[in-house]
Amino acid sequence: MARQTDRPTAKQALDLLIETMARHSSLSNADERAFRRLHPRLGKLERGADIVRQGDRPRVAVMVMSGMLARYHTGPNGERQYLSLHIAGDLPDLQSLFLGIMDHSVGALSEAQIASFPHAEILSLVKRMPSAAVALWRHTLIDSAIFRQAITTVGRRGAAARVAHLFCEQFTRARAVGTVSGWSCPFPLSQSQIGQVVGLSLPTVHRATRSLRKENCADVRGGRLWILNWQRLSHKAGFDPIYLYADLSEDA
């Protein structure tokens, strides 16, 4: 498979891109060939490093190959609001292809391997292969659906449910890309960062995770999330995975 911890190759980047698109869109051979004509530039990010900042005008789109990136807004006092977490296969700044200016920043929450695709190449692919373009488009639409969920998570759910929902979403997405092992998946966030994702203070996050641990729902330790009782956890969270559009039962 296309996922090692050591130095990845351009071929692996293209494999991962195609694999990711194929997860929600059915690609023809021609689509696949079109994607393979791209020339990714590989790179590595330290924990905490940014790839783009609010206000930038990127000329490439970044794909995560390993590790975790996140989008975030920066408030007037420097506080962060994380908007989304991104794992292997995600393209967290693809919208810059058509929006020009970044309305948020993207940074690494763990050491990460990335691949950059020049906008110019993606644009020519989009003009040439509408069906491949649709796959990319759909990718951004799923993104959008995840944002919508984030709104109701932060707007309506109580503290424990917010954290639980975050856990459910992360685990489900990790399972889709194959980074789970048993009932655990990578989860490099500190409690303070969890708070910046779901809109809670550090102490509240701590009490919420403690309660989830006590009730044998889930636990975070050593940079990993452990699911102890999926049933109970997802029930507490009010988690319904349809919005992740993980299955390929579409028409299009």
Added chain:
Amino acid sequence: MARQTDRPTAKQALDLLIETMARHSSLSNADERAFRRLHPRLGKLERGADIVRQGDRPRVAVMVMSGMLARYHTGPNGERQYLSLHIAGDLPDLQSLFLGIMDHSVGALSEAQIASFPHAEILSLVKRMPSAAVALWRHTLIDSAIFRQAITTVGRRGAAARVAHLFCEQFTRARAVGTVSGWSCPFPLSQSQIGQVVGLSLPTVHRATRSLRKENCADVRGGRLWILNWQRLSHKAGFDPIYLYADLSEDA
């Protein structure tokens, strides 16, 4: 212009669609002709009526021609979390073109005129005219940026700032589509609904709007939003309109 309160025509629907796309994307004559080949079905909605529900699989995409629609999630106890408000030119369920199942509902917050475009026709337009497709794609990406703002509004801002930010966004968007008159624009939400947008209880919304009124920032009366002091209001809100991508200074 393409905006009357009486019965709109198909031509007006196409005009509005093209006008909206041209606001953020530069359309060629060929693009415009391609859009004009669509066959919208016109309709009218009563206040409170839904056009699609969570779980549906729509076969058309809806454009608002007048009035206001909104997307919303429904919680387990029937409570709503509104996700976005939509005015003339918006396509609040365009994502259904590629996502199949709706992860949220769309309903009317006021009496509204709408135009429906069959998915099949849009799909063939997308295959035929990549540049027109890009305009639609960009439309969904701006949507996405608005969702991102909603996350930080609900996640980080205090009560007054949430309401103020909502006011700023609505007024700015209304100005872009030309439904403002002087310093006021349509705003058909009850205080209770405002609460369901920004994640606050009714009494809190009331106190927030009262405080904004007392400080001469803004006022809501008779279904309209009145901006009393834009400077002060947008400052209170921490409002920065870049995320609305109102200007057309892109490359693409």
Added chain:
DNA sequence: CGGCACGTTGAAGTGACTCAATTCGCGTGG
């Protein structure tokens, strides 16, 4: 006139916040 939806307001409760202190785990350097 009576009903209804919405705005307005008060009182009491509570969940989450801030501030602050302590502990733990771990890497580093003496």
Added chain:
DNA sequence: CCACGCGAATTGAGTCACTTCAACGTGCCG
């Protein structure tokens, strides 16, 4: 090998913003 330092986790105390509950006003429409 141990002392130290640092970031993160853990916990408590006190406060505050927002919630819930409840009541009342007000304007509009049948």
